[in-house]
Every structure is written in structure tokens, then in C-alpha cells.
Amino acid sequence: MINKQIINFLEEQTNKIKFLAKNQTHAYWDATTTGKKEDYARYELCQKELAKFFNNAENFKKIKEFLNSKIIDKLVERQLRLLYNSYLGNQGDINLINEILKKSTAIEEKFNKFRAKINRKELTDNQIKEILEKETNSEKLQEAWEASKIQGELVSKELRELIRLRNKLARSLGFKNYYVLSLEANEQTEKEITEIFSKLEKSTNSVFREIKKEIDDYISKKYKTSELKPWHYRDLFFQEGPKIYGVNLDKFYNKNVLEKAEKFYASIGVDISDIIKKSDLYEKPGKYQHAYCMDLDREGDVRSLMNIKDNEYWMGTILHEMGHAIYWKYINRNLPFLIRDTSHILTTEAVAMLMERNAKNPYFIKRFCNVRTEEIDRITEDVKKSLKLRQIVFSRWSQVMFYFEKSLYEYPEQNLNEIWWSLVKKYQLINFSRDKPDWASKIHLVSSPIYYHNYILGELFASQINNYIAKNVLKIKSSKNIDYADKKEIGDYLKIRIFYLGAIYKWEELIKSATDEELNTKYWIDEFC
Numbered sequence: 001m002i003n004k005q006i007i008n009f010l011e012e013q014t015n016k017i018k019f020l021a022k023n024q025t026h027a028y029w030d031a032t033t034t035g036k037k038e039d040y041a042r043y044e045l046c047q048k049e050l051a052k053f054f055n056n057a058e059n060f061k062k063i064k065e066f067l068n069s070k071i072i073d074k075l076v077e078r079q080l081r082l083l084y085n086s087y088l089g090n091q092g093d094i095n096l097i098n099e100i101l102k103k104s105t106a107i108e109e110k111f112n113k114f115r116a117k118i119n120r121k122e123l124t125d126n127q128i129k130e131i132l133e134k135e136t137n138s139e140k141l142q143e144a145w146e147a148s149k150i151q152g153e154l155v156s157k158e159l160r161e162l163i164r165l166r167n168k169l170a171r172s173l174g175f176k177n178y179y180v181l182s183l184e185a186n187e188q189t190e191k192e193i194t195e196i197f198s199k200l201e202k203s204t205n206s207v208f209r210e211i212k213k214e215i216d217d218y219i220s221k222k223y224k225t226s227e228l229k230p231w232h233y234r235d236l237f238f239q240e241g242p243k244i245y246g247v248n249l250d251k252f253y254n255k256n257v258l259e260k261a262e263k264f265y266a267s268i269g270v271d272i273s274d275i276i277k278k279s280d281l282y283e284k285p286g287k288y289q290h291a292y293c294m295d296l297d298r299e300g301d302v303r304s305l306m307n308i309k310d311n312e313y314w315m316g317t318i319l320h321e322m323g324h325a326i327y328w329k330y331i332n333r334n335l336p337f338l339i340r341d342t343s344h345i346l347t348t349e350a351v352a353m354l355m356e357r358n359a360k361n362p363y364f365i366k367r368f369c370n371v372r373t374e375e376i377d378r379i380t381e382d383v384k385k386s387l388k389l390r391q392i393v394f395s396r397w398s399q400v401m402f403y404f405e406k407s408l409y410e411y412p413e414q415n416l417n418e419i420w421w422s423l424v425k426k427y428q429l430i431n432f433s434r435d436k437p438d439w440a441s442k443i444h445l446v447s448s449p450i451y452y453h454n455y456i457l458g459e460l461f462a463s464q465i466n467n468y469i470a471k472n473v474l475k476i477k478s479s480k481n482i483d484y485a486d487k488k489e490i491g492d493y494l495k496i497r498i499f500y501l502g503a504i505y506k507w508e509e510l511i512k513s514a515t516d517e518e519l520n521t522k523y524w525i526d527e528f529c
Contacts, residue, residue, distance in 0.1 A: 006066050010079055013059070014337045018297075020050045025296040032305055035113050035286020044105040051097050054090035063087060078504060079338040089185045092172045100165045107155050107162065107446045112288045114154065116147035123147070125289040126309050132234050133243075138223050145231035152441030159440050163412040166449070179409035182450035186345065187506055190406075193453050196521065197402050200395055200456065201427070203525045208396050211241075211389055212429050218244040230424075230432055237442070238428050241393035245382040249312040249360065252369040257310050260368040261318040264358065265326065267367075268484060269491035275325045279304040290443065291317050293324035293352075298340040302328045316359035323352035330499035343498075344507035345451060349458030351498065354465055360387040363483035384481060391459065391528040399427040401452040404439060409450075461511055463524035468515045469493060480527060 027043040030036075063084050071077040090097060115122040123131075123144075131144040166178035175181040183190055219232050219242065234242035243249075253260070258276065265272045278301065280287070293304040304321040308314045327348050331340055342348040358364040362380045365371055400423045407419055421433035439445070444452055463479075470479035473493045484490055497514045504510075511519050 003066075003069070006071070006076060006080070009062065009066070010076065010083075010336075010338070013083060016053060017050075018337055020046070020053055022297050024050050025294060029294070029296060029303065029305075031109070032112060032288035032292075033280045035109075035288075037109075040105055040109045044102055047101045047105065048098050051090050051101060052094060054087050055092075055094045055097065056087075057091065060084075060087040060091060075336060075339065075504070079336055082338050082503060085185045085187065088173075089181060092169050096165065096169050096172075100162065100169065103158060103162045103165065104446055107158050108443075110155055111151060111443045111446065113286055114151045116144070116150065118143055118147050124283055124307070126283065126307060129235070129313065132231065132236070136222070138225065138229075138232065141231040142229065145236065148236055149436065149438050149441050152437045152439065155446070156437035156440035159446060160412055160416070162446070163408060167409060167412070177409040179406060179450055186450070193402075193457075196457065196460070197399060197453070199521055200525075201399055203521070203529050204392055204395050207529050208392050209429070211392050215242060215244055215389075218242070228430075230430055233430070237397060238424075238430065239394055239397040241389045243386065244389070245385050247379040247382040247386065249315075249365070249383070249386070252365050252371060253310060253312045253315040253359070255310050257315045257318060258308060260315065261322055264319070264364065264368055264485060265322060267486045267488075269488035270326050270330075270495075272322050272325060272329075275302050275304065275322065275329065278302070279306065281306050281308050283307045291321050293321045293328075295328040295341070298328075298331075298337055299333070300329070312359060316356045319358055320352040320356035323355035324348050326494075327351050327499050330495045331502040332500045335502045335504070339503045341503045343501070343503050343505055343510040344454075346454040346457040346461060347498065347507055347510055349454050350461035350465060351494065353455070353458050354462040357387060357462070358484060360390065361481060361484070363481070363485060367483075367485040388528050391524075395456060395459070396427045398452060398456045400424055401442070401444070402456075403427075405445065405450065405452065408439075408445070457519070460519060460521055460524045463527050464511070464515050464517075464520060465494075465498075466527070467523045479523070 024043070024046040027039065027046040031039040031043040063080055066080050067077070067084060071080070115124060116128050117123070125148075128144050128148050132141060135141050135144065163178070170176070170178040170181040173181065175184070180190060183193070215233070216228060219228055220226050223232060230238065258281065262272055262276065280303070283289075287307070288305060289307055291304065291306045293302070295302050302325050304325055306314070306317060306321060308318065327342050331342075333340065360383055362376050362383050365379075365383070366373070366376045400420075404420060404423050407414070408416065416439055417435050417437055418433070420439040424430050424432070466482065467479040469490055470476050470482055473489050474482065474487065476482070498510070501510065501513070505513055508518060511517075
């Protein structure tokens, strides 16, 4: 029999968290969709109220005592563990916590309202992307790249101070730094993540050098120069890589990308029309310029913020964000509120990335872009190569982010500009440096600290899911380039083996439950290396 005291405690906690969390998610939604100062002020206040709730040392002590007792009911134990994780990062001096929240919100607001300027004209992120993608003049490329990087200069001083404050809080709680605290609160360890990244670095060294040479040869010919700079790589961080093969997928995605996504998801038995209706999908002044998805209440109000254009980038992004959305949508609503969430950041990223890959899938292009078989046959090899390039390039970029963020929290007083460009040289093979805080132009360092490594862990799990689908759901020999369209059994598998379970399991257990084995780098390496 479960201790009645624990049940009453969980009920009391849940009721309060429901109210406070809903206020926070709605405030964030309003702030990022409008850019209004008053909405950011409300978001800051809601964060502080939630932090104050989790700051309660007496409740934290109770949770630890409950966890140390013998609990037979696994759902009760899991709720307590998730509560423990939330309380852990909010212990210590509440004034310091409030100072952290105030500073991080202010920096986020600066990021979200920032628009690059060229010749005094404001440009959206989409317009900067277009220049980097299409411009043939090196000087104009540089101008656009540097205009975007200005945001790093605007926030770097405050961001460095934010890192110091986060570290101060972590050390007051007995942790080496905030990086270690954050990993523990997210049920991960520095050792296990470092081992995975080390293995991936070795596995991608050779193939990345080959791909990088292909890229450099292509760009050198295009710009008639061997002096390649970061702006020549066609995106702000060389995180996806330029289009160097014969096919330009933008021509297939030049209209109705949102409709294509809806049709694709419907074809695997997943309805996203209700999510689309509640979402904020197109550009407007003051709005956050990237994309995200969130469950606002764990009761069905799932939405996405995007800035859609009809091109390949946004085709992939819509598929990605709707991958997050369907995970939340199909969680079992009968689960306790605290467990009515995704198992982990990396598990929801895995689903999002698995779905995103379809934008570079010949079967998807044929089915949803109405492309003739002859043309698909002609472009298939180039499409496959472009997906491989994207995966390998992103894996190397993720090494930069992973090691930079570790270094940032280990010693924020060091020359971060120098550290940044040394990592870019080591992992991305771009020999360039300048004494400006280009690292600070990456918004994740503010809004999603100690998060980035989960993208690569998500890619690994995505390949593992893909392999399981091939062998056990579709019962086909090869897991490469699977045709997902019109396979409702894929949607059923995802719903039953991943989504429905919510956060019942820790991420390691969820992976094993979904694929019958622990997280394994083998499948991603086999698929792309």
C-alpha cells in the first residue's frame, strides 16, 4: 500500500504546478509571438513564480525522504523523481535565481527582436539565409554574415555575466559548475555524453574530410578563390552545409510546404490539422525568428511557432516541429500530470529529426511534390548524398557546440573568442579567426543551456528507430531511404511504443522499450559514415 502522505503530497504539488506552469508557457508564447515588452515582463514574472515554488527547501527534503523509502508503485516513484529534478536546479538563494531569470529573459528579448541591418535596412533571418544561399559576390556574403553576427556583440557581456551567475548558483549547491548541475537535473552525466561525442568524432573524421574537400572544391570554383571564409559555407555556423550536388530541392518545395507536411503526417495515420490551427506560422515584426513547438498545458494545447517560407529549409523545419508536436499530442492523457510529458529532450528530438529527414527523401519528394519517376531516378543519388552531407556536417558542428559549452562553464573568464574559433578549426576545418564574440550569436546558449548535445543524441536514436521500423514494422532488409508515406503502421508504432508512454521511463529505458536495445551509435554510423 502506498503511503497516503506521499499521495497527498503529489496531489498538492501537481495542482500548484499545473497552474504555475500553464501561466509560464502562455506568457512565453505571447512574448515570442508578439515581441512586446509587457509580455516579456509577464514571462519573467511567471518564471520567478515557478522558481519560487520549486525553491522550497522543506518540500525538497520531503521528496528526498520519500525517494529513500520503499515505493512499490513505479508511477509514484517516477513522479517523485521528476519532482526532484525540478526542485534540484531551483535550490539556493532565491534572489540569485531571480537575478538569473531576469538577465536571461532580457537577453532572450534582445535576440528575439534583433534584425540584422545592411545599408540601414532591417532584414529578417529568412532574408539573411536567402542572401547566404544565393549571393554570388563574396563581399556581399561577408556583409550579410557579419550583419547577423552583430547580435553576439550586443549580448556577449550580459551572456558572460549570466554564465557566472548560473555557476555561482550551481557551486552554492555543491556542483562544480552549472553544466554539471544541468546534466544531473536532466538525468545525464558528463562522462557518458563525452564518450559518445568522442566515438562520433573518430567515426566521422575521415568521411568529414572527404565531404569538406568536396565542399571546398565546389565553393572555390564558384567564387574563384582558394581563400575560403565562414560566410562562403552558406549558413551562419556551417551547421548544415551548402548545396553542392546537382539537385536543388528548393524547386520541389516552392509552394504549399505546410500542406505537404499535413498530407505526409495524415498518410502515416497522424493528424496535425488541429495543431496547425493553433500555431503561429509566418513572419511578423517583433516575433521570434526561429522555430519551436510546445505543449502549453499537457491537456492537448500543442502549438508551434514558425516563420514559414516555401523552400527546402522550411519543409524540413515543419516536419521537425510537427515531430515534436505529435509526440506531445499522443501522450496518454490518463497518465499523472507530472508524467504527461516526453521522456526526455533527446527522445523528442529523435522523433523530430526522424521526421525532418523526409524532406531529403526521394520517396517523399515523389509522393508529395508530384515528381515523375524519371526525374526521381535522376536525382535520387544526389538527394541521398545531400542527406549524408547534412548529417555529417551537423555532427561536426555539434562537436563545436558541445566542447565550447563545456569550456564556457568551466572557465567563463578565458578568451572565449579564441576558444570558439579554435574549435571551429579543429572540428569544422575552417581556418579563420577574429576577435569578436561570434559564439554569443548562438541563441541556445541563453534560451536552451546545456541542450545542444541532445540534438546529436536525438539523431542517434532516430537512426535506431528507423532501423527498428525497417526490420520489425515494415519487415524490409534495408533501413536506408525508407518510404514512410502511406504507412500507417509507422504512426501506430510511434504512438504505442514511444508517444503513449510519456515520461513513465527514463530516456535510457524508453529507448530500450522502443527498440529492444540501449542507445547505440552503430545505426547512425552505418547509415551515414
